[in-house]
Amino acid sequence: MTPHDSKHWPRTLPRDIDVPPTNLCANLLVSAVRSPQRAVVVDDFGSLSYAALVEQMERIAAFLQHELAVRPGDRVLLYLPNGRGWIAAYFAILRINAVVVPVNPMNKRDELPHYLEDSEAVVAFCGADNVAELLAVPGAHRLRRVVIVGSPGPVEDLVEAAEPSSDAASGASRTIGLRRVLAAAGAPAAPLEHLPDALALILYSSGSTGVPKGCMHTHRTLNASTVAVAHWMGMVPHSVQLVALPYFHITGMQNLLNAPIYGGGTLVLMKRWDRDQAAALIARHRVSHWTAMPTMVIDFLASPRLAEYDLSSVRRIGGGGAGMPEAVCERLKQLTGLDFLEGYGLSETAHVSGNPAHAFKRQCLGMPLFGTDLRVVDPETLRELPPGEVGEIVMSGPQVFAGYWRNEQATRAALLEIDGRRFVRSGDLGRRDEDGYFFIVDRLKRMxxxxxxxxxxxxxxxxxxxxxxxxxxxxxxxxxxxxxxxxxxxxxxxxxxxxxxxxxxxxxxxxxxxxxxxxxxxxxxxxxxxxxxxxxxxxxxxxxxxxxxxxxxxx
Missing domain, CATH: 3.30.300.30 (ANL, C-terminal domain)
Structure with missing residues (x-):
């Protein structure tokens, strides 16, 4: 099933889109050229313009390249919560064709060794609250430096956090505050080189065998998802996205960072989820887009204070990850006049399907996005099944990952070839209806x-x-x-x-x-x-x- 087969495809959208053969950070650079003074980030400390973010990115990229000898293909950990520091570091790593390795900041020291050892990261960006966790991990001494990201101080600045001064084992300083990195006066980073098929991201997905597997994405696969999401969700220069999902997760990274920046929009960051703060931010900043988990929406609707806030600016609410109860959808519709538009994707595929606003279906994954082929097959024979029959959902498209990092056996198990095309197995049992919409029925794998x-x-x-x-x-x-x-x-x-x-x-x-x-x-x-x-x-x-x-x- 492809977009060309759907009679319900939105009339305002093309059936196909072009994926730019560029480094992912080019999306930020283009938006900064178009609207340098537009706010790219709004948070508790004020606003950060596109031009200022690019300047920070370039300074961090230069430091990584010249001071820490980070080379193309080297892996760099991002072990910190959402914030402007996360965003600047993310694009700086990509800017020099190094590889981003995001790590959930909720992970404890006993959960961290695999990320360090498997990725062989050379540098880590770490939240101030997590420094002790990271430095206590066996193998952390092999990092060339840990860049500590604290709290932003004055507008468009990042304040250095209190940091350990030395490594007890070696006696050599292993940490540096991000403010010192930004203040370093050195040569600029080498000119940007566009290598669309170079590795950009290793996104670890919890493993069914107990060991997380690293999903490899290139600049091309991430750009394919970025452009698709931006078009599908209508992200344009004056779009304002509420950011309440983590950037270490594929949904947060694509829906709440890459796609809005590609569109030239503004990100309104929340430190942590708070339903009343979310309503206040929507009203104050005229938020237009909100991507959320069902649990967030349930909590939001339970607030007794919603009548105090003007929510009329919101024009699109959606998400995925779990089914949205019918009753909650109804309450949301009564409050905002909007339907919750569900989508579907995996760490291995980013986003592969979505519901069109004009013809959505509830508890439904929607239809395949641009250039994507979704099918339901018999898990054993891999024979494609007709509408209504339950089988495993498999998917093919330009956003599908390059495989698992240093795990060829797992890669072979996840991928298959049908009609000469490369498909990835979802492990989800589902069906499609006569209109080409997909539905999850159960799981094939433990999760x-x-x-x-x-x-x-x-x-x-x-x-x-x-x-x-x-x-x-x-x-x-x-x-x-x-x-x-x-x-x-x-x-x-x-x-x-x-x-x-x-x-x-x-x-x-x-x-x-x-x-x-x-x-x-x-x-x-x-x-x-x-x-x-x-x-x-x-x-x-x-x-x-x-x-x-x-x-x-x-x-």
Whole structure:
């Protein structure tokens, strides 16, 4: 199924678009030339113009290139929360054809080693609050420098955070504040070289085997998604995007950074989600676009203060990651007059489908975007299935990733060829209807979808097995009225600890070890876990039992 096959394709949009064969940072440079004084960022510290952001990007790029000897293809970590520092560093890394490796700032030190070791990063940008976590990681001493990003001070400035002065192991200073980087007077970075097929991003996706896999995207694949999203969502120079999703995630990176900057719009940044602050920002800055997770919308609509704010500027609300309940869609429509437009994509593919505003369908992934081919196939035979039949969703298009970083086996398992075209397997079971719209039915692979964050059970299980009292653990998805799903651990305690360790003890231990979205919110102790004839834990049996229990509770 391609855009050319859909009779509901928006009349205002072309069926095909051109993907610029450029470095991704060229989108920022072009918008800065067109509107140098327009605000690209608005946050708690004021506004930052396109021209000022480009100047910061160039200074950081020059420092990376000349002072830290970062070369094309070198990997650089971004381990910090959303902010103007994240944006400037992101484009600076791309500017010199190095590779961005975003890391969730919620990750704890025990979750960080794989990112450092697997990517072999040479430099890291780190939030001031996370410096201790990063420097405590074995292997962190191999980083040439850790650039600490603190809080912006005066308008269009970045204040250096308090930082450790030296590496206890080597005695050599390993940290520098971003303000000092920006103030460094050195030679400019080498002229921009456009290498569209060069690696631009390694985006780690939690692994079904317990080890995160690095999705490789080039400038070309990211530009394909960027241009598609900008066209589909109508992002133009005076668009204003509310940014309440993280940039380390593919949705935040494309919908809330790359696409708006390609369009020349403005980003209104939130430090953390707060429903009343979101409403106030929408009213104050005349926000036109809001990409959100369903949990955010549910919380937003529950605010008793919404009548105090003028929300009339919003002209598009959408998102994905989890299904939006019908009743919530209705309440949103009554409040704003807008429908919540759902879309679909993966870390491996960025965005592949979306709902047209004039002919949307609820609880629906929408139709394929520009140049994208979506199909439903039999998971075993790979035969394409007709409308109405359930199979695995597979996708092909210019935004599909180049493979997994240093993991050819996983790459071969994820990719397949149909009719001479390269497709990626989604692991999602779905169907398409007669109109060419796609719907998710279930998952082929184990995964918990907690508020749009993908949690792979094997990864959580691997960490739970480090607990001295745990003999065995199986992680499944449990129904949650707010998050959609939440993480549940079914645990067998070691004999010596039975009766001495409480469920709350395990949850608190996990909370200290794992990112907030990942640790189990529910723990159930059992004497033994069900096993298959070959001795494998029968996780699906536990998952089916949990779903049946949730269905009975809601009946």
């Amino acid at each position: 918990v979808n907690a508020s749009g964050y993908k949690v792979w059970p094997a990864e959580v299980e691997a960490m739970l097995h480090e607990h001295p009292a745990i003999a065995e653990a199986c992680v499944i998805a449990a129904h949650d009225p707010y998050r959609g799903e939440t993480v549940k651990a079914v645990v067998v305690l070691r004999e010596a600890h039975a009766g001495h360790v409480r469920e709350a003890d395990v949850i608190e231990w996990a909370k200290q070890k794992m990112a907030a979205y990942k640790y189990p919110r529910l723990v159930e102790f059992v004497r033994e876990l069900p096993k298959s004839p070959t001795g494998k834990i029968a996780w699906r049996q536990l998952q089916d039992a949990e779903r049946a229990k949730a269905a009975m509770a809601s009946a």
